[in-house]
Amino acid sequence: MLRDYDEPDCAVAKALAIFGDRWTLLIVREAFFGTRRFADFEARLGISKNVLAKRLGHLVEHGILARVEAGRYGARQEYELTSRGKDLTAVITALRQWGDRWIFGEGNEPLVVVDRATGKPIERLRIRRADGSEVPARDLEMRPGPGTRS
Amino acid sequence: MLRDYDEPDCAVAKALAIFGDRWTLLIVREAFFGTRRFADFEARLGISKNVLAKRLGHLVEHGILARVEAGRYGARQEYELTSRGKDLTAVITALRQWGDRWIFGEGNEPLVVVDRATGKPIERLRIRRADGSEVPARDLEMRPGPGTRS
Numbered sequence: 001m002l003r004d005y006d007e008p009d010c011a012v013a014k015a016l017a018i019f020g021d022r023w024t025l026l027i028v029r030e031a032f033f034g035t036r037r038f039a040d041f042e043a044r045l046g047i048s049k050n051v052l053a054k055r056l057g058h059l060v061e062h063g064i065l066a067r068v069e070a071g072r073y074g075a076r077q078e079y080e081l082t083s084r085g086k087d088l089t090a091v092i093t094a095l096r097q098w099g100d101r102w103i104f105g106e107g108n109e110p111l112v113v114v115d116r117a118t119g120k121p122i123e124r125l126r127i128r129r130a131d132g133s134e135v136p137a138r139d140l141e142m143r144p145g146p147g148t149r150s
Numbered sequence: 151m152l153r154d155y156d157e158p159d160c161a162v163a164k165a166l167a168i169f170g171d172r173w174t175l176l177i178v179r180e181a182f183f184g185t186r187r188f189a190d191f192e193a194r195l196g197i198s199k200n201v202l203a204k205r206l207g208h209l210v211e212h213g214i215l216a217r218v219e220a221g222r223y224g225a226r227q228e229y230e231l232t233s234r235g236k237d238l239t240a241v242i243t244a245l246r247q248w249g250d251r252w253i254f255g256e257g258n259e260p261l262v263v264v265d266r267a268t269g270k271p272i273e274r275l276r277i278r279r280a281d282g283s284e285v286p287a288r289d290l291e292m293r294p295g296p297g298t299r300s
Contacts, residue, residue, distance in 0.1 A: 009260035009261065010179075010246075010249075010260065010261065011245070011246045011247075011248070011249025011250045011253060011254060011259070011260070011261070012175070012176070012179045012242055012245050012246045012249060013176060013179075014249045014253045014254070015245040015246070015248055015249035015253065016172045016175055016176060016245065017172065019245075020170075020171060020172025020173075020175065020176075021170060021171070021172070022166045022167065022170025022171070023170070025162070025166055025170065026162070026163060026166060026170075029160075029162045029163075033292070063252075084252045086287060087248060087251065087252065088248060089277060089287050089290070090240075090244040090247065090248070090274075090275040090276070090277070091241070091244040091245055091248055092162055093244070093277060094240040094241040094243070094244040094275070095161070095162050095165040095166065095169075095241055096160075096161045096162045096165070097161075097240065098161070098165055098237060098238060098240070098241055099160075099161025099162060099163075099164045099165035100161045100295075101237065102213075102234050102237065103161060103164045103165065104161060104164070104297055107296050107297070108295075108296060108297035109161070109295035109296060109297050110159030110160065110161070110294070110295050110297045110298055111159065111160065111161070111292050111293065111294065111295045111298075112292070112293050112294075112295040112296075113277075113290055113291070113292055113293075114290075114291050114292075114293055115279050115285045115289050115290070115291075116289045116290070116291045117289055118279065120279065120280060122277050122278065122279065122285055122290070123277075123278045123279065123280055123282075124240075125240040125244070125275045125276075125277070126240070126275075127239060127240070127243060127263075127272050127273075127275070128272065128273045129265050129268065129270065129272065129273065130270060130273055132273075132282060135265045135272055137236060137239050139265050139266045139267055140239070140263055140264075140265070140266070140272070141263070141264050141265075141266045142183070142261050142262070142263055142264075143261065143262050143263075143264055144260070144261065144262075145250075145258075145259035145260050145261045145262040146257050146258060146259060146262075147254050147257070147258035147259050147260045148260055148261075
């Protein structure tokens with residue numbers, strides 16, 4: 001892939017400007033696991049209150065988590081993934097599959113993601129054409145898109 | 151997804167321990183674009199020499215980039231993606247597709263990734279079953295894998 005465009009015009013750079021910090025994506029992962037309360041994020045991640053509050057605020061500000069009232073009469077706030085947040089499934093899955101493959105190694109995966117309906121593991125994410133066939137990495141090419149500044 | 155396992159046993163956490171920093175994945179993205187030389191990474195990313203040297207060293211240490219001799223009589227070192235590094239295509243693609251969808255918005259993508267053979271854009275990454283059908287997010291479930299410590 002060759003590049004011939006300006007830095008601000010890259011979705012990877014823009015996405016990393018939001019997530020380019022270990023805690024931020026770990027909080028998102030934790031939210032996917034069903035964690036909703038401040039104290040639970042704190043305990044499960046072993047993160048300081050101060051850093052957690054900042055990162056949660058950052059994720060709310062960027063529309064990835066939403067604060068919702070919970071408990072009797074809305075006495076407590078919880079955090080839940082928005083649509084924008086839930087759409088990070090592929091990002092988290094790609095990171096998990098890479099880590100399983102290259103850090104733990106095949107046959108040593110600590111967790112498997114299965115389809116609840118069949119109990120079978122999901123497939124590895126692959127780059128595909130519209131007809132479903134896989135595109136080999138060497139055939140991927142970057143071209144200016146419809147939003148290119150000119 | 152519910153969790154019932156220990157932190158060290160999560161591939162997302164392990165992967166983020168390597169990549170949980172904006173520059174690290176931007177350097178990888180840059181390497182995918184074909185950048186190989188220190189001075190080119192520096193100029194294209196607008197990163198300080200000091201930080202770049204550390205992050206490149208970190209990526210070499212983790213086997214994602216390799217230092218190769220280049221130029222006449224190996225007078226110069228260049229950096230290239232290893233197999234482990236090239237296998238980050240899905241991670242970078244998932245980040246790009248998320249950013250295109252939620253930051254730029256449909257129809258405003260600054261770049262498109264196409265299949266060189268057909269010139270057509272690649273599909274959005276989807277979580278699939280072995281038969282190729284898509285698994286809806288609500289059907290994804292985490293289970294202990296073969297490498298679970300017990």
